[in-house]
Amino acid sequence: xxxxxxxIRLYYLIFFFIFFSKDYVHxxxxxxEREFWTSVKYQEKLSEKFSITLEGQxxxxxxxxxxxxxxxxxxxxxxxxxxxxxxxFEFGLAYRSINKYNESGNNNGIPYxxxxxxxxxxxxxxxxxxxxxxxxxxxxxxxxxxxxxxxKYWRKxxxxxxxxxxxxxxxxxxxxxxxxxxxxxxxxxxKYRIFFGTRFSGREFGKxxxxxxxxxxxxxxxxxxxxxxxxxxxxx
Numbered sequence: 006x007x008x009x010x011x012x013i014r015l016y017y018l019i020f021f022f023i024f025f026s027k028d029y030v031h032x033x034x035x036x037x038e039r040e041f042w043t044s045v046k047y048q049e050k051l052s053e054k055f056s057i058t059l060e061g062q063x064x065x066x067x068x069x070x071x072x073x074x075x076x077x078x079x080x081x082x083x084x085x086x087x088x089x090x091x092x093x094f095e096f097g098l099a100y101r102s103i104n105k106y107n108e109s110g111n112n113n114g115i116p117y118x119x120x121x122x123x124x125x126x127x128x129x130x131x132x133x134x135x136x137x138x139x140x141x142x143x144x145x146x147x148x149x150x151x152x153x154x155x156x157k158y159w160r161k162x163x164x165x166x167x168x169x170x171x172x173x174x175x176x177x178x179x180x181x182x183x184x185x186x187x188x189x190x191x192x193x194x195x196k197y198r199i200f201f202g203t204r205f206s207g208r209e210f211g212k213x214x215x216x217x218x219x220x221x222x223x224x225x226x227x228x229x230x231x232x233x234x235x236x237x238x239x240x241x
Contacts, residue, residue, distance in 0.1 A: 040078065041065045042235040054089040062237075066106070079105040081119075095125045118145045132168040137161070158195065159184040174203045177216075196222045202235075212239035 044062035051057065059082075066078035085099035103117035121142035128135045144156040164179035181198040202216030218233040 038229060038231040040231060040233045042233055042237075044235075044237040045240070046237060047240045056087050058085045058087070059083070060085070077106060079103055093126050093128055095127070097123045097125065116147065118147075118149050119143070120149070132170075134166045134168070136164045157185065159186075159193075173206065177202050177204070194223045196220060213237070214239065 042062060042064045044060055046058060046060040048056060048058045061080070061082050063080045064078040065076045081101050081103040083099055083101040085097055087095055087097045090096055099121050101119040101121075103119060105117055119142060121140055123138050123140035125136060125138040138161070140158075140160040140162070142158050142160065143151075143154045145151075145153055146155050147153070160181060160183055162179065162181040164177060166175055166177040168175050178201050180200070183195045183197065184193045185195050186193050198218050198220045200216055200218040202214060205213040205215070214235070214237040216235040216237075218231075218235060220231040220233065222229075
């Protein structure tokens with residue numbers, strides 16, 4: 006089925022009108038968390054098969070939090086390397102340094118570190134792109150001490166994007182699952198994310214990613230949904 010450009014514009018307008026309308030926000034977000042994430046990313050391709058990425062990100066906390074001093078949640082700096090294994094497979098390693106406030110809005114003075122590795126595959130079917138990623142990550146309080154790991158997750162991510170002809174705001178849709186200990190066991194599911202977004206590209210200003218995420222915990226007392234609006238700038 007052929008979808009023309011005016012129809013796609015109408016699709017985006019309907020989506021943003023529904024999500025940002027006053028009644029919808031009041032009804033859907035009244036008992037949930039809301040966050041805003043913004044980031045700047047620089048990518049450098051060092052060879053045909055190897056590249057590195059530097060990223061800085063700021064996350065503002067929910068307006069429903071108890072503290073009044075600041076909506077600051079956390080910020081981090083991340084260095085990631087990617088190696089092309091084949092035409093469709095990619096392997097990556099990353100280190101993240103995190104500054105994080107606790108739920109009372111206070112900085113506990115202890116930095117956090119996180120390292121992760123992943124294996125990603127991407128398949129192009131004409132205009133449709135399908136990618137999947139399996140990631141393992143572990144988080145530390147203070148120094149990188151494997152005897153003091155506070156959080157360990159397996160993550161499975163799936164993303165679909167479609168390249169519409171003569172249309173620059175191609176949609177991306179996906180989901181991600183967080184699991185503890187073993188990514189093969191359904192009982193270990195901790196939380197999931199569903200996301201929808203697009204990318205603006207230009208030679209003059211680089212790339213801008215806009216994404217909405219819905220995050221929800223599974224089998225936990227704090228299972229209220231978290232609604233996230235994310236805007237990221239990628240330097241060419």
